[in-house]
Amino acid sequence: MHTSQATAPKPVVGRFGIFSHELRSEDPALQDQLRDAAAELEALGFGTVWLGGNSSVRHAAHLADSTQHILLATGILNIWYEAADTVAPQRAALERAHPNRFLLGLGASHAQLAQNYQRPYSTMVEYLDALDAATTPVPAQRRILAALGPKMLRLARDRAAGAHPYLVTPEYTEQARGVLGDGPLLAPEITVVLESEPAKARDIARGFLGYYLQLPNYAVNLKRLGFTDDDLIGGGSDRLVDALVAWGTDDAISTRLAEFHTAGADHLALQIITGEGGATPPRAQWRRLADITGLTAKTAQQPHGRTPDDAGRD
Numbered sequence: 001m002h003t004s005q006a007t008a009p010k011p012v013v014g015r016f017g018i019f020s021h022e023l024r025s026e027d028p029a030l031q032d033q034l035r036d037a038a039a040e041l042e043a044l045g046f047g048t049v050w051l052g053g054n055s056s057v058r059h060a061a062h063l064a065d066s067t068q069h070i071l072l073a074t075g076i077l078n079i080w081y082e083a084a085d086t087v088a089p090q091r092a093a094l095e096r097a098h099p100n101r102f103l104l105g106l107g108a109s110h111a112q113l114a115q116n117y118q119r120p121y122s123t124m125v126e127y128l129d130a131l132d133a134a135t136t137p138v139p140a141q142r143r144i145l146a147a148l149g150p151k152m153l154r155l156a157r158d159r160a161a162g163a164h165p166y167l168v169t170p171e172y173t174e175q176a177r178g179v180l181g182d183g184p185l186l187a188p189e190i191t192v193v194l195e196s197e198p199a200k201a202r203d204i205a206r207g208f209l210g211y212y213l214q215l216p217n218y219a220v221n222l223k224r225l226g227f228t229d230d231d232l233i234g235g236g237s238d239r240l241v242d243a244l245v246a247w248g249t250d251d252a253i254s255t256r257l258a259e260f261h262t263a264g265a266d267h268l269a270l271q272i273i274t275g276e277g278g279a280t281p282p283r284a285q286w287r288r289l290a291d292i293t294g295l296t297a298k299t300a301q302q303p304h305g306r307t308p309d310d311a312g313r314d
Contacts, residue, residue, distance in 0.1 A: 008139035014047015019271035021052040035066035042070040045295035050075035057090040077105030084130035092136035107146030177264025187267040193247040201247035204275035218232025
């Protein structure tokens with residue numbers, strides 16, 4: 001029997017989180033800075049830190065001690081790289097040390113990036129079966145799937161807390177909500193460029209999108225949304241860039257983010273793209289995002305800087 005949705009509390013993700021490759025860095029010289037950055041995100045009022053790239057339980061555990069209540073999630077753990085019978089006890093240890101602080105994001109990655117890639121849907125089903133059968137099972141409500149297509153979305157609905165799709169639009173979000181129904185969590189990653197000059201903003205966005213648009217899983221999903229081969233070349237047409245990346249003035253970005261919530265997203269995992277590269281967390285930009293999303297004002301209203309989600313937990 002599959003793990004019941006009722007065996008664990010639904011994760012408290014908040015309306016906004018930060019998706020960051022930088023926070024999963026293993027560079028020894030950066031570790032103090034990463035812990036400080038995670039603590040600041042919590043203080044700013046973000047509900048979740050999504051550890052981007054091929055992240056793991058250990059990356060979340062590294063940040064748990066420097067934070068108090070923010071949810072830590074893998075975005076995503078690659079099922080081809082870490083076996084379920086290894087992940088389950090790691091997750092159980094983190095749960096014992098920091099109850100209800102971790103959400104296991106799982107993904108099947110891409111054929112170009114994973115050795116032995118085959119039958120991704122069936123392999124994900126088998127992986128979830130193994131998590132259910134582990135000595136320390138991972139409850140369905142404490143895991144989320146990087147689903148894109150309808151089949152994987154239905155699996156996310158039935159066997160996980162919900163879906164964490166990447167590189168999507170409000171139109172996709174509305175369709176995904178239709179597949180998931182009202183209950184499951186829908187937490188898309190949203191790419192943000194804090195630049196209002198159109199040519200510069202799109203140039204930064206294309207520098208980021210070009211790599212992903214070559215991966216068939218994303219290309220197929222975008223074509224399902226009505227984009228063409230011509231939209232996918234050269235880092236993306238203006239139409240595609242504007243659909244996938246929130247850029248512009250603060251008001252324009254706020255309006256764009258609201259479109260995802262209106263379309264059915266519960267939570268937005270915001271990924272800042274600066275075009276500058278480097279492994280240093282973009283903390284100044286995260287502070288600006290807290291202003292754009294209204295989190296700064298909400299946090300200031302809470303006694304002792306607590307976030308609305310944290311209020312009443314004492």
